[in-house]
Each structure stands twice: as structure tokens, then as C-alpha cells.
Amino acid sequence: MKYKSIEAVPYLTIPSCSRKKGVKYVCRTEIMDIKGEEHFVLEIYRNKKSSMKIPVARVVMTQKEYGTYFPEQELWSGKQFTGNTWDDEGILGKIEPMYRSRGGVEKNFVLLTQEDRDRIEKYCQGVYVWRKENWWEFISEKQRKIKDQENRGRWRRRSERRQRALDERAKATPELPEQRILQYAEDSLFHHKHYLYYKKHGSRAKIACSACGNVADKRWKAGISYESQLESLIEEPRHGYYGKCPICGADVIFFAAGKAKTMETQKKYVFLGQRYKEAGIIIRYIDVQKEWQLETLVDDTGMVMQGAYERMDGLEIARAYFEPGKKVQIDYHKHSYCSGKDFWDDCNLSGNANIIIREAAVMPETWDAMKESFLKYSALEEFRKAAGDVQVIDYLEHYVQTPQIEMLVKMHMIQIVKRLVRYNYGIVVDVESNRMDQFLGIRKERIKMLMNELGDTTLLDILQKEKRWGKLWTEEQIRKLTELESGERRLDIGQALKYMTMQKLLNRIEKYAGCKFGSGCSRVVHQLYQTAMTYLDYLNMREELGYDLHNSVYQYPRDLEAAHNKMVLERNREQISKRQQETEEKYPLIRKYYRKLRKRYYYEDNTYAIRPARSAGEIVKEGQLLHHCVGGNYYLEKHNKGVSYILMLRFRDKPEEPYITIEVDAENNKILQWYGSYDKKPDEDNMKRWINRYEQWLKGDRVEEKIRILATA
Ligand SMILES: [Zn+2]
Incomplete structure (x- = not known):
């Protein structure tokens, strides 16, 4: 405007x-x-x-x-x-x-x-x-x-701009040395694997070599005739054995034709780094595929070998552009099913079609290109030597963000770098710090120990706790702790250390477990771990239930197993009473209408009495004692709303002891279900008859059955 x-x-x-x-x-x-x-x-x-x-x-x-x-x-x-x-x-x-x-x-x-x-x-x-x-x-x-x-125009302008940038990058991208990549793959990834396909007939064998492609009929066992003596022999073909092709001399693996399918393909991935513009570098991610094939023909004599070959091709999947001061740009190779054409795009596919870049081999040319780029101090080469295959693009992206990675690699903290490269930044304490001890959040004097363990992340975790809690542990204590922490789950020792020293904790674990640290035996390690779990769990429950753990009787029980079980029971009781309270609040009508319902449902004879539940809490308790699911919200809700009611059938002389729980339809008084403890039906025939009679009575047949109905309040 x-x-x-x-x-x-x-x-x-x-x-x-x-x-x-x-x-x-x-x-x-x-x-x-x-x-x-x-x-x-x-x-x-x-x-x-x-x-x-x-x-x-x-x-x-x-x-x-x-x-x-x-x-x-x-x-x-x-x-x-x-x-x-x-x-x-x-x-x-x-x-x-x-x-x-x-x-x-x-x-x-x-x-x-x-x-x-x-x-x-x-x-x-x-x-x-x-x-x-x-x-x-x-x-x-x-x-x-x-x-x-205007919006449409903005979209168009944006996508035009992106396309221009993409084209510009593509233009500045060096040529892909395809032959060199295939050569590298053959030398370093497929290791010149060739097959010599064979089919034996008597003392001869038909052979086809995937390296040279030739087919021949050769003798592998000497014959009796004079002519056969003159013929040179090949080694006996045996499936899976190594040998040499008698025609071209290549190292081959014998492969019995007809034994399995005679086509094999293998896929490998490789990274190649090249210089890009001034000080930039482009990392290309390439998929190389090799195929070995025996060509056969079937005629009336059976399968005939015609020839063999092997073939390799490559496909560039993604390229990442790193330039100083710029965000990393990754372009992806895509295929359009509409136009049938391949094209480059500046964003990944979404969902399942997502292109994943994995750890892979790195072509040695990459190191020279790195040396001339702004990423020359990334220590990528050292990291690859220590860690094997790497996801180069992720590594460099993280290095740009977190240059301390160079230092970590040079200090051999390979495990930590591996985690960082997988976006696991939670393992370091201060990403901004240039001081290694602050960066990792450990005591300065522990760096050496961590270096010796190649940056073991379990050890790192323990060293971080030592610093965080302001402790100073001995190396021996730390080693024992590392042994414990190598278990399936991290242990939470912080709470125990409020009441005892590290040495005491370790001693008690050894004593309860009945074995010592440092045995190197996996069964012992597991035993120590299990014991530690039980002990810490016990302490945790004790504390939660409000006991004073400074009391040494609570802190250090003689029989850990028994003490632990006792705590479990006690905690369950607490949980039930908590649930009772909650349900009473949530389903108040059960208690409110108890009197009314009692008039309708109360029934007794000489042996049994039946009545509705007095409250939500009572239903919860009944479910708990009889170990069935009546205490769940589903039944409470129904009872509360008056859809169906929960009735309690008990022996008349033991009115407070749960026996059978019944659900009755509020509208037509039909018994929907009945169960005793553990969802079983005790005294089934008898009780079934009794409950049927009760149902009849509920439905209005009260006079015929000569039962006494209690005058209700
Ligand atoms: Zn050959």
C-alpha cells in the first residue's frame, strides 16, 4: 500500500x-x-x-x-x-x-x-x-x-526460492567419481567375492565363473583311460569351499548350482566427502549394490549352465552440504512415480518413506577433503578409527554444534561421542563449557579414569553422581558401583546414601548377596545386582511408609528377603485404603442409598445372609480380599448410577467375612454374575440353587418361599 x-x-x-x-x-x-x-x-x-x-x-x-x-x-x-x-x-x-x-x-x-x-x-x-x-x-x-x-503468491515465491537454491547447489556439486566408488566398494566392501558355480557329473564337473563369465567342462578326478590321464585336473568342487577359477585364476567360492537360488545381491553404503566451494565440504551418501548371477537354461537333460556374471551399480541417496556459518543442508534423491523421473529435493520424505542415513564406511578421499575444509578439526578420522563405521553427516552436524566432540575423541571417550551423535545430549551436564570436567559434570581428577574406560557411559553416570552429591569415592568403590550399574536398569542409590556411606552400602550388598564384587562371573554380577535392587527397594518402601531410616534396625534388617516382603504387604494395605477413600468420594451414592437398597435386597435364611454393599470402599475391600475385579471402577460406576448393584452374600454367623459377591440388574432383578474368591464359584451346586431361589424371591415370588424377611429400618 x-x-x-x-x-x-x-x-x-x-x-x-x-x-x-x-x-x-x-x-x-x-x-x-x-x-x-x-x-x-x-x-x-x-x-x-x-x-x-x-x-x-x-x-x-x-x-x-x-x-x-x-x-x-x-x-x-x-x-x-x-x-x-x-x-x-x-x-x-x-x-x-x-x-x-x-x-x-x-x-x-x-x-x-x-x-x-x-x-x-x-x-x-x-x-x-x-x-x-x-x-x-x-x-x-x-x-x-x-x-x-497473496498467500498463494507467497507459497510460490518460497518454493521458487528453494528450487533456485537447490539448483545452485547441484551446479556447484563436484562430479561423482562413479568408477572410483565401484572400485572402492569392490576392494573394501565386497572383497572381490566371486563364485564358481559347478555341477558334477561322474569325475567331471560343469563350471561357470562369475569373475570371468566362462563356462567349461573339467575333470576333477583322474580317469583310467590314457587320454584322461593327459587332461589336467581341477580341485574337487565342494560347496562353500574356497578355490581358484581354472580359467581366469580368480579366487572363488564354490557354489553348487541347483543347491540354492543362483542369484545373490548385496547392498552396501558408503560416505564420500568432497570439497565444496571455498571452505565447505559435501558429504555424499551412496548405496552400492552387487549382484552375482548364474545363467541357466533347462532342456531335456536338465539344467544347463550358460554363463555367469557379476554386476555392480550405485545410487547416490543423499548429500549434505556443510559451509562455514551456514546451516547444514541435506538434499535427498527422490523418485517421482508420476513422471517416472528421479530428482533432488531439499527435504526428506515423510512417514514410512523416510530416507534413513545409516552408519557406513567412509572413502579415504574424504580425509583429504576434510583437511582443506573448515571442519578440519572435527576428529572424524580418529573417531572412525576407534568406532568403526560412522554416520558421517550426523557426526559433523553434532561437531558443528558441539565442537568439544573433537576433544572427546582425542581423549578416547568414544562411547560418549557415540551417544552424543545419537542426539543423546542428556548425558553431558554443561554443553556450553569448554572445560572437559564441567562439560561432563565430573570431578577433574576422574577424567583419566573415564579415558581409560573409553568414555564408558555407565561410569560417566556414576562419576556425575559423585560430583553432584558432593562425594569423594575411592576408585575401588567406583569400580564396584560400575559393576552393579551394568545391570538391566539403573539403580537409584541416592536415597540409600542419605542414611549410609558408600562403603557401608557396598558391604551390605555383598553380605546380603553372599558373594563379592570383582569376580568377573556373570552369575555373581547378577546376584549382586538383584540384591542391590531388593535392598534399595526395601529402603525406599520403608521411607515411603514413614519409618525413620536412621534407626539401624530398619536400615539394616537381618533377613532382607523377609523384611522386603513385609514392606510390600504393608504398602499394599496403604494403597487399598487410599483407593477406598478415593472411590468413596467418587461414588458417594452407594453409601447414600444403602438403607433404601437394603430394604429391597436384604434376605437371609438359617445359613446365609445377603445384602447390598454399604459403600464404595466396602466394594473395593471385598474385591481385594476375594481377589476378583468387583472393586474396579466399572462396577462401582454401575452401582453408583443404579444400573446394577453389588450384593454381598455371607455366612450368617460370619457377617463380616466376604464369601460370594453378586451383581444384580437394577431394573429386572436378574442376577448378572456371582463369584467367590479368585473368580471361582465355591460350593457351586448348592450356591447356585440358593442364588436362583433368591432371584425368584426378588422377582416377586416372596410368599411362596417361606423365608423370613427381616423388618428393615
Ligand atoms: Zn574365472
């Missing part, structure tokens, strides 16, 4: 004779030329004698832009004329919130003349409006269209 020029245009103003009664705002339009461009202007005036010269708002549109000027505030707004909820979202709502005034827009905002209306329709040609009488909708719709186009 040409804001300044528009502001300079005088207001249209409203003749004072045009005032209409009961109208709040009068609107006037004009189409004018501002700086050589056609502009549509709509001015909104307060319908007051004093406000005829300066509008409240001036809405301006061209075919491409729009904006609204508020003279009073001297402000421009980019909002639409009316928003979706035009009460307060749009320009109109800003002037006069619709929920405050009666009659909506048509009563409050009136056009000055019919010409204004015509002008609006003319300017907003091609805009579809549902209700043509609403002049403001034309303006809204027109603005919406402008906005759409």
Missing part, C-alpha cells in the same frame, strides 16, 4: 443535509487514481453534525492489496472488513461491536447514495456474495480473495 500517498488524499466528506435518523454511520465510496493506480475508497462517518468532515475509518483497496486507516488514531490496520465472527474481529466490529447494537450492519451502517452501492458492486466484480443486499459482504469477499492470492 502507498500509505503516505493515500493519507495525503483529502477526505470525501459528507454533506450535512444527508443525515438519516436512527443511523449510526454513513458510508461513502469513491474510485480514484493514486500514483497511477486505481484505488477503491470507502469512508465511514459518524452520523453527527460535527463528524461530517473526518471519517472514523477509511477503507482502501486495490486489486492486490487492502488496508484501513483510522484518522483519529493515525493508524493503519490490515484487518479484513468483516471477520468470520465480525462482532469484534473485523474493521466494522472494531468501529461498532455488533453485539452491542441492535439491527446489525444494515441498520447501523448505511450507504450515502445508490451510486455508492453501484460503485461497490462494480469494483468487486466477479466476487460471489450470498446475499446481494448486504453491500458490506462484497467488500469482505473481495478482501478475502486478495488475501488468498
